Amino acid sequence: MSTYRFDRLLAPRAVAFVGAGSREGSVGRSVLSNLMRAGYPGRILPVHPTEGEIEGLPAAPSLSALPAVPDLVVIAVPPAHVPDVVEEAGRIGAAAAIILSAGLGTGPEDPGPRARRAARHHGLRLIGPNSAGLCVPGRKLDASLFAHAPSAGDLALISQSGTVAAAIAEWASRREVGFSAVMALGSAMDVDASDCLDHFAADIRTRAILLCLDRVEDARRFMSAARAAARAKPVVVLRAGRRRPDAPAASDSAVTHTGALARPDAVYAAAFRRAGLLAVQDLDEMFAAIETLGRQRPFPGKRLSILTNGLGIGLLAADRLADRDGILARNPQGNPVNLGMDAGGPAFAQALEPLLTDEESDAVLAIHVPTIRSDARAVATAIAETVTQARKGQSRKKPVFAVSLGEAETVRETFAGAGIPQFSTDTEAIEGFLHLVRYREAQDDLMRTPDSLPRDFSPDTERARRIVGDALRQGASWLDPIAVGELLEAYCIPAVPLILAPDIDAAAAAAWPLIAGGQAVALKVVSPDIVHKSDIGGVHLDLTSEADVREAARSILARARRERPDARVTGFAVQPMVRRGRRRELIAGLAEDPVFGPVVVFGRGGTAVEVIDDRALGLPPLDLILARDLIARTRVARRLDAYRDVPAADLAAIALTLVKIAQLSADLPQVRELDINPLLADETGVLALDARVRIGRVPQSRYGERDRRGGGHPGFAIRPYPVEWVRVLNLKDRTVRVRPVRPEDEELFRVFFENLDPESLRLRFFGPVRAFSHAFLARLTQLDYARAIAFVAVEIGPDGRERMLGAVRLHADANNDSGEYAIGVGQDARGTGLAFALMRLMIDWARSEGIGRVEGTVLSENRPMLAVCRRLGFTQKRDPDDPGVMKVRLDLSEAREAQSRS
Known part of the structure; x- marks a missing residue:
C-alpha cells in the first residue's frame, strides 16, 4: 500500500488511545504521558471500558463512542483483543494505528494476521505489532516509548527495532541533532521500510534518512524504494543480526562454492551498495554518520587536509585515512599541519584560513588536544568564527570537521552553532568524513542502469533454453558436463573441451588421440551426487598413457564406492591438460539468495576458495563498469596487475565474463547455481577449466510480489534497462x-x-x-x-x-x-x-x-x-x-x- 494515508499517520488531527489505563508504568499509559508531555496540539482521546477519566482526560468505553473520529489509534491491549480493536478502528474511519502489543503470532488464525486482514479491508494503515511508537517532533507528536522526546530537525529515522531507535534518539537528544520523524516499525505487518523510504524521499522537511533493519521481505520493492530515496538524499543503513546463527541463508542449501560464498551478510551489503545506501556496521558508526549528516551536506572529492596541535595525533588520523582508502591532500605546508602543543585560538584561525581556500583539498579536519596552555573553548570559538566568516559569499563551502579530545558541552555547542560536525576521537572524525565520501561514490553505482541485454553481446539464448529445458524434462537437477560446456559456449564463455566417457574402456579410448598427439590428459569423475570432485579424489591430472587413464579410473571408482556409496557415478570426463603457467585461478558464477534472488559471485578460485574467502558479490544485471567494480573489491584484483615478468591479466575479458554470467541468469531463471572454478585468466583472456550448473523449475509464486508485474527475471531485485x-x-x-x-x-x-x-x-x-x-x-x-x-x-x-x-x-x-x-x-x-x-x-x-x-x-x-x-x-x-x-x-x-x- 506504500504511502497511502501517510499524511494522516504523521500529522493526525486526533489520537485515540486504547489500553491506556490508570495503572502506572503500563505501556499505553507511558505513551499517553509522552504525547501529553510533548504538547501535542490535537485532540487526545483515551478509550477504556471501565475508567471514565485518564490523565485528566474524559475516556470513552469504545472507539465507536468517541466524540470525534481519530486519525491515529494507539493500541496497547492483550494480543487476543487486537483484531477487534483494529476492526473497530477501521469501521469508524480511522486512518492508521500503532500496535504496541507484542506476541500476535504469524499463523493464519493468530491475532496478527487477523488484524492485518481487518486493516486491509478498511484501508487502515498499521505500524507494528511490537512497535515502540512514532515521533514527529515538528508537530509535537510523540506517541512513543522513548525516554526523551526527539527534537525537531531534518533527519528521518526508520527502524524495525524499537530499542535501536530509542538508543539513536537518546544519543541525538544529547547532541542537539533533530529529526523530521522517528518511526519504530516493529514486526512491520503493514507499513514497512519501503513505504517509509518512499514517503521521506519526497518529504521536503527531510534532508537525510537513517534506516535500521534486520530483514527485507520484498527485495524488488525495497530496492526500488531505496534507489529512489538515495537519488533524492543520503540514506544511511544499519543492519542488525548480520551474524545471527538462525538467519536463513542461501549457503545452508548451496552445494557449489559460489553458493557457499554468497552468505546473507555479503548479499545484503551488495544490495545496499547497489541501491546507493551508505552502510554502517554498528551504532558507533551510525552516530558518526548522524553527526556528519546532521551538520554537513555531501560534497565531491575525498582529499583531506589535517590541522592539529600535535603531530602524533595528526599522523594517527592520516594513518586511519589511508587505511580506509581516503586521500591525504598535498598541501604546500605539509599534511598534517602541526601547530605545536601550545597553539591556541589565533594560531588555529591563521592556519585554517588558507586551507579553506586551497584547491588541492576537498575538506579540512581540525584536531585539538587540550593542554594547560591551549584552551579547548577558545580554539573551538576561533575555528567556528573562521569557518563562518570564510563561508560568507562562497558558492562552494568547503566542509570542516572537528575533533576536540576531552570535549566539553560548550565546545559541542560552539561547533554545532557553526554547522561543524564534531567528534570525540580522530577515528570517529575520519569515519564521519568518509561517510560522505562513500555516499558520493555510491551515486555513481546508483545511476548505472544496465541493459536487459548488453549491447555488444549476442548469446544463443534459444540454444541455452533448449539445453536447460531438455535436462529438466529428464528430471535432472544438474547439467551433465557436456551440457555445461554447450551452455558456456552459447554464452561465448571459453572453456576447456571435454569428452564424456561412460566407463573405463571408453575413457581410455577417448584419451588416446590426445595422448598420441603428445598431450597429457585430466580425468574427472562425473556424478550428479558429487559436487566437489576433489573431496573424494575424483580428479587425476597429468595422465600420459592409456594405462595411466585406466588405473586412474579404477582408483576413482574404488574411492567413490568407499566414501560415497550412495553416489551415482555416470562416467568420466576426459580433458586435455591445461598448464596453469602464469594464469591466475579465479572463481565466477551465480548463487541464489532467498531474499534478493540471483547474485553474481567473483573472487579467488581453487580448491581452498571457501577458506581463502576472497570474494565480492553483485546483483544482476551488470554492465562492464559494474563488473570492473566487482573485480576491484577483491584482494585477488591486485594479482591481476602485471608484476615482475608476469603480464597483466585481460581485465576486460574477466569483466565481460561476469556480464555474460549475469545475462545468463536473466535469460534462464531455471539456473539456480553456476560455479566456474577455476576460471583461468592471463593476458590472452579467460578459460573455464571446470564448471557445475544446478537447475530447477521456478514456480510462479517463488518470488511473491516481484513477479506480479513488469519484465525481466522475476527474481531480480533490480529492474534492468528495458x-x-x-x-x-x-x-x-x-x-x-x-x-x-x-x-x-x-x-x-x-x-x-x-x-x-x-x-x-x-x-x-x-x-x-x-x-x-x-x-x-x-x-x-x-x-x-x-x-x-x-x-x-x-x-x-x-x-x-x-x-x-x-x-x-x-x-x-x-x-x-x-x-x-x-x-x-x-x-x-x-x-x-x-x-x-x-x-x-x-x-x-x-x-x-x-x-x-x-x-x-x-x-x-x-x-x-x-x-x-x-x-x-x-x-x-x-x-x-x-x-x-x-x-x-x-x-x-x-x-x-x-x-x-x-
Missing part, C-alpha cells in the same frame, strides 16, 4: 528511433532544451526556465524502471550522432495506482504525429505495469496537447484552483477502446 521497449516509428515525413532514456542522455536533453524557444519551454514547464543544471537533468535521465519510464525519440544526424526530437515520461505513484505524465516535442517534429505516438507508447507501458490511470496537467492554451489527449480518450477538467490549467485523466481500462477508434 531494451525490449525500443521502437522504430514511421512518422509522416521521417523514421525515428524511440528508446527508454538512459543516464548518459543528460547531454542530449541539455542540448534539446537549450534549442527550444521560450514559449515551448513555458508550455512544458509552466514557467520560464533559464538554466538546466546537472541536478535538474539527472532527475530526467536517471530512472528506476520499476516505477518510472521515459521514452526519447531520436534521429541520427550526418555526423552519426543522435539528435533528440522529443520525449515523454510517466512516473507512477508509490502505490502504483496512477502515474503522472509529461511530454515535450521539438519545433521541427510538431505536426508529424510524434506526440501522439509517444503518448501511445507511454500508455502501453503503463498498462503493462498494471497502473490504473494516467494523469497530467496541461495549460489551457496548449491546444495541440489537449487535442492529442482527446484522441487518446483522456477526460479533461479545468483545475478549480487555476482556471488556466486543465487536468487530464485516462482510465486505462478504457484506453484500449479509445486507441482502437483512433
Whole structure:
C-alpha cells in the first residue's frame, strides 16, 4: 500500500488511545504521558471500558463512542483483543494505528494476521505489532516509548527495532541533532521500510534518512524504494543480526562454492551498495554518520587536509585515512599541519584560513588536544568564527570537521552553532568524513542502469533454453558436463573441451588421440551426487598413457564406492591438460539468495576458495563498469596487475565474463547455481577449466510480489534497462528511433532544451526556465524502471550522432495506482504525429505495469496537447484552483477502446 494515508499517520488531527489505563508504568499509559508531555496540539482521546477519566482526560468505553473520529489509534491491549480493536478502528474511519502489543503470532488464525486482514479491508494503515511508537517532533507528536522526546530537525529515522531507535534518539537528544520523524516499525505487518523510504524521499522537511533493519521481505520493492530515496538524499543503513546463527541463508542449501560464498551478510551489503545506501556496521558508526549528516551536506572529492596541535595525533588520523582508502591532500605546508602543543585560538584561525581556500583539498579536519596552555573553548570559538566568516559569499563551502579530545558541552555547542560536525576521537572524525565520501561514490553505482541485454553481446539464448529445458524434462537437477560446456559456449564463455566417457574402456579410448598427439590428459569423475570432485579424489591430472587413464579410473571408482556409496557415478570426463603457467585461478558464477534472488559471485578460485574467502558479490544485471567494480573489491584484483615478468591479466575479458554470467541468469531463471572454478585468466583472456550448473523449475509464486508485474527475471531485485521497449516509428515525413532514456542522455536533453524557444519551454514547464543544471537533468535521465519510464525519440544526424526530437515520461505513484505524465516535442517534429505516438507508447507501458490511470496537467492554451489527449480518450477538467490549467485523466481500462477508434 506504500504511502497511502501517510499524511494522516504523521500529522493526525486526533489520537485515540486504547489500553491506556490508570495503572502506572503500563505501556499505553507511558505513551499517553509522552504525547501529553510533548504538547501535542490535537485532540487526545483515551478509550477504556471501565475508567471514565485518564490523565485528566474524559475516556470513552469504545472507539465507536468517541466524540470525534481519530486519525491515529494507539493500541496497547492483550494480543487476543487486537483484531477487534483494529476492526473497530477501521469501521469508524480511522486512518492508521500503532500496535504496541507484542506476541500476535504469524499463523493464519493468530491475532496478527487477523488484524492485518481487518486493516486491509478498511484501508487502515498499521505500524507494528511490537512497535515502540512514532515521533514527529515538528508537530509535537510523540506517541512513543522513548525516554526523551526527539527534537525537531531534518533527519528521518526508520527502524524495525524499537530499542535501536530509542538508543539513536537518546544519543541525538544529547547532541542537539533533530529529526523530521522517528518511526519504530516493529514486526512491520503493514507499513514497512519501503513505504517509509518512499514517503521521506519526497518529504521536503527531510534532508537525510537513517534506516535500521534486520530483514527485507520484498527485495524488488525495497530496492526500488531505496534507489529512489538515495537519488533524492543520503540514506544511511544499519543492519542488525548480520551474524545471527538462525538467519536463513542461501549457503545452508548451496552445494557449489559460489553458493557457499554468497552468505546473507555479503548479499545484503551488495544490495545496499547497489541501491546507493551508505552502510554502517554498528551504532558507533551510525552516530558518526548522524553527526556528519546532521551538520554537513555531501560534497565531491575525498582529499583531506589535517590541522592539529600535535603531530602524533595528526599522523594517527592520516594513518586511519589511508587505511580506509581516503586521500591525504598535498598541501604546500605539509599534511598534517602541526601547530605545536601550545597553539591556541589565533594560531588555529591563521592556519585554517588558507586551507579553506586551497584547491588541492576537498575538506579540512581540525584536531585539538587540550593542554594547560591551549584552551579547548577558545580554539573551538576561533575555528567556528573562521569557518563562518570564510563561508560568507562562497558558492562552494568547503566542509570542516572537528575533533576536540576531552570535549566539553560548550565546545559541542560552539561547533554545532557553526554547522561543524564534531567528534570525540580522530577515528570517529575520519569515519564521519568518509561517510560522505562513500555516499558520493555510491551515486555513481546508483545511476548505472544496465541493459536487459548488453549491447555488444549476442548469446544463443534459444540454444541455452533448449539445453536447460531438455535436462529438466529428464528430471535432472544438474547439467551433465557436456551440457555445461554447450551452455558456456552459447554464452561465448571459453572453456576447456571435454569428452564424456561412460566407463573405463571408453575413457581410455577417448584419451588416446590426445595422448598420441603428445598431450597429457585430466580425468574427472562425473556424478550428479558429487559436487566437489576433489573431496573424494575424483580428479587425476597429468595422465600420459592409456594405462595411466585406466588405473586412474579404477582408483576413482574404488574411492567413490568407499566414501560415497550412495553416489551415482555416470562416467568420466576426459580433458586435455591445461598448464596453469602464469594464469591466475579465479572463481565466477551465480548463487541464489532467498531474499534478493540471483547474485553474481567473483573472487579467488581453487580448491581452498571457501577458506581463502576472497570474494565480492553483485546483483544482476551488470554492465562492464559494474563488473570492473566487482573485480576491484577483491584482494585477488591486485594479482591481476602485471608484476615482475608476469603480464597483466585481460581485465576486460574477466569483466565481460561476469556480464555474460549475469545475462545468463536473466535469460534462464531455471539456473539456480553456476560455479566456474577455476576460471583461468592471463593476458590472452579467460578459460573455464571446470564448471557445475544446478537447475530447477521456478514456480510462479517463488518470488511473491516481484513477479506480479513488469519484465525481466522475476527474481531480480533490480529492474534492468528495458531494451525490449525500443521502437522504430514511421512518422509522416521521417523514421525515428524511440528508446527508454538512459543516464548518459543528460547531454542530449541539455542540448534539446537549450534549442527550444521560450514559449515551448513555458508550455512544458509552466514557467520560464533559464538554466538546466546537472541536478535538474539527472532527475530526467536517471530512472528506476520499476516505477518510472521515459521514452526519447531520436534521429541520427550526418555526423552519426543522435539528435533528440522529443520525449515523454510517466512516473507512477508509490502505490502504483496512477502515474503522472509529461511530454515535450521539438519545433521541427510538431505536426508529424510524434506526440501522439509517444503518448501511445507511454500508455502501453503503463498498462503493462498494471497502473490504473494516467494523469497530467496541461495549460489551457496548449491546444495541440489537449487535442492529442482527446484522441487518446483522456477526460479533461479545468483545475478549480487555476482556471488556466486543465487536468487530464485516462482510465486505462478504457484506453484500449479509445486507441482502437483512433
